[in-house]
Amino acid sequence: MNQRDEILQRTRTVTLLPNAVAQAIPLFQDPETPVTELARVIECDPGLTSNVLRLANSAYYGRQRSISSVKDAIVHIGAQSVFHTVMSAVMASFGDATMKGYGLPSDQLWEHSFAVAAGASLFAEELGYDVSGAAHTAGQLHDIGKVVLGSFVDVDVKPIEERAFKGEVSFEQAEREILGIDHAEVGAELLERWNLPREIVEAVRWHHEPEQLDDDHRLIADLVHVANSVCLIAGIGTGNDGLNYHMSQSATARLKLTRKIIEEVACDIHLRLVEVRSWLNNQGR
Amino acid sequence: MRYTIGIGEMKVSTSVEDILITYSLGSCVGLSLYDPVAQVGGLIHCMLPLSRISPDKAVSYPARFTDTGVVALLREVIAAGARKDRLIARVAGAAKMLDENGLFKIGERNYTVLRKVLWKNDVLIRSEDVGGTISRTVYLEMASGRTMLKSGGREREL
Numbered sequence: 001m002n003q004r005d006e007i008l009q010r011t012r013t014v015t016l017l018p019n020a021v022a023q024a025i026p027l028f029q030d031p032e033t034p035v036t037e038l039a040r041v042i043e044c045d046p047g048l049t050s051n052v053l054r055l056a057n058s059a060y061y062g063r064q065r066s067i068s069s070v071k072d073a074i075v076h077i078g079a080q081s082v083f084h085t086v087m088s089a090v091m092a093s094f095g096d097a098t099m100k101g102y103g104l105p106s107d108q109l110w111e112h113s114f115a116v117a118a119g120a121s122l123f124a125e126e127l128g129y130d131v132s133g134a135a136h137t138a139g140q141l142h143d144i145g146k147v148v149l150g151s152f153v154d155v156d157v158k159p160i161e162e163r164a165f166k167g168e169v170s171f172e173q174a175e176r177e178i179l180g181i182d183h184a185e186v187g188a189e190l191l192e193r194w195n196l197p198r199e200i201v202e203a204v205r206w207h208h209e210p211e212q213l214d215d216d217h218r219l220i221a222d223l224v225h226v227a228n229s230v231c232l233i234a235g236i237g238t239g240n241d242g243l244n245y246h247m248s249q250s251a252t253a254r255l256k257l258t259r260k261i262i263e264e265v266a267c268d269i270h271l272r273l274v275e276v277r278s279w280l281n282n283q284g285r
Numbered sequence: 286m287r288y289t290i291g292i293g294e295m296k297v298s299t300s301v302e303d304i305l306i307t308y309s310l311g312s313c314v315g316l317s318l319y320d321p322v323a324q325v326g327g328l329i330h331c332m333l334p335l336s337r338i339s340p341d342k343a344v345s346y347p348a349r350f351t352d353t354g355v356v357a358l359l360r361e362v363i364a365a366g367a368r369k370d371r372l373i374a375r376v377a378g379a380a381k382m383l384d385e386n387g388l389f390k391i392g393e394r395n396y397t398v399l400r401k402v403l404w405k406n407d408v409l410i411r412s413e414d415v416g417g418t419i420s421r422t423v424y425l426e427m428a429s430g431r432t433m434l435k436s437g438g439r440e441r442e443l
Binding site for chain 1 (some may be wrong): 310339
């Protein structure tokens with residue numbers, strides 16, 4: 001068995017998904033699911049429930065009154081925001097899983113995921129695309145393959161880094177040359193097993209090379225790509241891989257981005273990060 | 286005391302016990318200023334080149350932008366007792382992605398603006414480590430006045 005097959009096989013055995021989250025994913029994708037049903041599945045998991053209630057009652061949502069049930073939270077902050085919390089809890093559950101090889105402490109990976117999610121949905125809103133929810137989720141999960149490679153497969157990243165920085169190839173190209181697979185594909189394989197919607201799986205798979213997707217399925221990958229670029233440039237949760245990735249020339253053109261929009265979104269991402277950090281600090285995280 | 290300077294923040298110190306550190310400079314620029322006679326130093330981490338993108342935010346967060354940030358840092362170190370003609374300026378950051386699109390060029394523009402503001406203020410850059418695709422961490426050690434640079438697991442004086 002070559003290393004690629006070994007990694008894929010290992011990815012299939014990764015069971016990091018709490019039961020409640022596994023059940024919640026298809027229910028939240030279906031707009032017909034009754035609110036009571038959504039609430040019931042979240043309430044099965046005390047950790048998830050407290051996260052949802054904390055968020056719903058946070059200054060982030062400007063709540064004056066107190067929200068004490070998951071059902072109320074869904075009604076007040078919306079099913080979409082509750083779903084974001086659920087997926088964010090998945091990223092946060094890697095709390096102790098420092099990306100050894102990637103030189104990325106777990107809180108930095110969480111910040112990077114948060115910031116790319118915020119950026120992808122901000123770009124969607126700013127550019128008038130009605131996909132900010134899916135863009136947010138794809139942004140949150142785009143680097144989940146690094147968790148698998150860094151913690152569960154325990155790959156040695158040193159030769160990948162050397163190949164990337166000395167050979168002047170992008171980091172994911174170096175991963176492919178040395179491991180036979182890159183973190184984007186590993187992440188997509190994992191999310192496919194978790195039954196996430198196709199558009200999110202493919203956006204994660206191609207977040208470094210959105211042009212590999214056809215015209216009808218590329219939008220979310222483009223949004224995640226530019227949001228990820230902004231976060232790497234701003235140094236939000238960059239690891240040893242640094243900024244060593246290609247920027248897609250066509251993604252910016254397809255989205256008709258301007259310098260003004262890019263820099264305004266960069267400012268807003270930073271602002272949200274400062275807000276969420278102070279909120280988390282107040283929660284004593 | 287050890288102070289972490291986040292993105293868009295700055296800090297001035299007059300205490301030999303302080304270490305001012307900023308992590309993960311991508312295309313952002315980090316500037317350390319130090320007056321060895323007055324033993325006053327400062328460190329800033331600027332994210333975007335020009336404040337005209339968001340003039341109101343530049344008022345509340347001047348350090349977020351290179352143009353307003355460098356001016357603010359100069360003003361603060363001087364207010365704390367430093368003299369402009371003695372200031373030692375060291376610069377790090379301004380990295381870029383591979384094939385970075387011309388719309389971005391944030392690192393390059395950050396560096397250009399920084400040089401321009403320092404030049405206008407007659408402050409020379411003593412040393413720098415800029416460009417490439419690496420992420421950098423910089424700290425100013427007030428006890429020695431040294432600025433240290435860490436990247437890719439290695440550390441050296443800047």
